Amino acid sequence: MLALANVVAALVVVHARHQHRQLFVQLSKLEKARDDLNIEFGRLQLEQATWAESNRIDQVARDRLGMKFPEGAETVVIRP
Structure with missing residues (x-):
């Protein structure tokens, strides 16, 4: 009976170590x-x-879209 208990305990230990190794490999991959x-x-x-830099946005607006800052005479102030 004692020998059977030792064999069962050994198998449980082997299974636990195998599962531990598998989980460790999975942890390493993750x-x-x-x-x-x-x-x-x-x-x-x-x-x-880099793409959101204000200088770059200004340059793209000027080159691709033809935008520019309005001149003083082109500015209209609306007051409430």
């Missing part, structure tokens, strides 16, 4: 995916900051 996503997020934030 951490790598998280790190990759954090790197991509940083790149996207940098790209967004």
Whole structure:
């Protein structure tokens, strides 16, 4: 009976260690995916900051859309 209990306990330990290894591998993959996503997020934030720069927006408005600041005579002030 004692030998059978030892065998069962050994099998439980082997199963637990195997499950632990599988979960550790899965955790490692998820951490790598998280790190990759954090790197991509940083790149996207940098790209967004570059595209949203006021100088660049002003340049695009002037070049592509033909926009310009109104002259003094073109400005109308409306008072309530």
